[in-house]
Amino acid sequence: MPRAFRDRIDAGRRLAGALRHLAERADTLVLGLPRGGVPVANEVARALGAPLDVFVVRKLGVPGDPELAFGAIASGGVRVLNDELVIGLRLAPSTVNAVTAAEHEELRRREGAYRGARPPLDVAGKTVILVDDGLATGASMRAAVVALRARRPARIVVAVPTAAPQACDDFRDEVDEVVCADTPERFTAVGERYEDFGETSDEEVRALLAAPNPATGRQTAA
Secondary structure, rough: OOOOOOOOHHHHHHHHHHHHOOOOOOEEEEEEEOOHHHHHHHHHHHHHHEEEEEEEEEEEEEHHHHHHHHEEEOOOOEEEEEEHHHHHHHOHHHHHHHHHHHHHHHHHHHHHHHHOOOOOOOOOOOOOEOOOOEEEOOHHHHHHHHHHOOOOEEEEEEEEEEEOOHHHOOOOOOOEEEEEOOOOOOOOOOHHHHHOOOOOOOOHHHOOOOOOOOOOOOEEOO
């Protein structure tokens, strides 16, 4: 199967094309899920003329198989668990809590590293586009949606370049709009849809957030 995107920049530009109806609106913000979602979100924000910020989410990985997520946590103290997976794998509460505590530490570190002393953008009453580089299980995005809703945005839009069809459909009853540019029937992994899916570094995220905002001329997260 041919790859859908050259890299995250290409994916972001193509995703932005599917979000043109939200361009140049004063009430629209773009939040990227780090790390891989931020380069995608940056292209979306630039194309739409919208402010960009980061929304930190951490997957809760199964011990010994960290790529398999049994849940996720997000800014604001939100935790979302896949109860079916937790029960199916017989994960003890002590194991779930230990993984959660470790990821909380990493979440706080990343928030400080990416934004520094700058406060997050105020999302209250705004249309917020949550962007990641793809959806597999949707655990990270689901935690982001729950955490974001507590901050009272007017509308939440989930937007990703690629997704498992079921993962994309699962969000349609949870948010106001879902945009998935690529939903192949034989979806195996997000990285399989990219020619270049190299890891995004903390330094890259900081640089994108510190760059002049196309909508304001100021730092993106200022």
